[in-house]
């Protein structure tokens with residue numbers, strides 16, 4: 001029997017069936033359509049301007065490795081005029097991130113891009129290994145997701161970049177839509193399909209899309225640096241195929257700190273839907289894109305942006321999520337930051353009533369200042385740095 005020809009070029013032998021469309025095509029047509037679709041996503045959303053300095057969030061995994069490869073290819077092919085960097089966050093997970101960072105270092109050589117690595121240890125004084133020792137495995141993804149988001153912002157600021165791109169793909173975004181529906185998280189539901197975000201929470205699901213839930217309702221981000229997802233419409237299966245056929249060097253081990261079960265259910269559900277109807281993934285994204293939350297509902301839900309009273313970052317709550325989580329860790333009550341602002345208040349009151357929590361009195365609040373703010377006690381008292389005023393500090397600790 002004659003080999004099946006590629007449906008696109010009608011010349012080469014078809015070697016794969018595109019998961020997104022079901023078309024049988026050859027390898028070079030696959031590369032071409034995959035790259036062209038990403039180019040279309042970039043140009044139709046006006047993601048970049050000529051001369052932009054763009055950091056690629058590089059974890060060493062398949063998505064960000066393919067993203068680095070494709071961004072470099074498209075930047076050269078279409079002369080976007082971007083200055084590209086690799087930016088890696090070392091969460092401090094022994095046996096996982098240290099190995100994947102080795103992959104990123106090889107990628108740096110392979111793609112000849114400058115690399116910046118920044119660690120949770122230096123930013124927060126806590127590595128994920130420390131956090132897991134303190135909080136256990138159950139909610140560690142929340143810490144990791146919230147801290148990573150800020151860490152990427154801080155790394156980008158130190159590189160002087162305008163824009164961060166991440167490897168979040170169509171499956172990740174569809175999963176996030178489903179999760180936000182299941183949690184009734186209106187504010188995130190409206191924003192989670194945005195291709196570019198700037199400000200608190202970003203609309204992106206914090207935490208590992210590929211497993212961890214992360215993130216709560218509150219902020220913890222928002223430095224003014226644009227953040228986008230050029231793979232918004234790229235199917236995960238196609239990213240894996242691309243990496244496989246291009247023989248890209250990537251790290252494929254899952255995070256050792258067990259993936260979040262809830263996202264796992266959404267993921268399994270989505271994969272089931274995809275097997276019945278491959279367009280389910282983009283259909284869910286489109287449903288999310290077309291959803292508009294009325295301003296009345298937003299007002300009723302109290303979704304308003306403000307600056308965190310501790311670190312000055314934009315947040316949808318008085319204190320951003322990262323500061324709340326750090327406070328919990330430093331006070332030895334790590335569960336404090338888990339869940340919504342409302343549940344946090346309930347926990348705080350319970351802890352106080354039980355006498356297990358001593359809200360620090362004046363003069364004992366030095367430990368509350370997140371290390372990464374760079375605010376020293378003397379600065380805080382004089383209220384000169386990071387918009388972190390003594391008055392704000394008093395309000396926070398009172």
Ligand SMILES: Nc1ncnc2c1ncn2[C@@H]1O[C@H](COP(=O)(O)OP(=O)(O)OP(=O)(O)O)[C@@H](O)[C@H]1O
Pocket residue numbers: 056057058059060061062063064065087088089090091148165166167168207208209210211
């Ligand atoms: N430690 C990190 N340093 C820099 N960027 C990261 C890091 N972790 C995640 N990212 C960025 O966030 C994106 C989503 O990460 P996540 O871990 O949720 O998904 P993933 O599917 O495992 O991605 P990847 O295959 O790239 O690791 C990544 O593609 C990458 O761009």
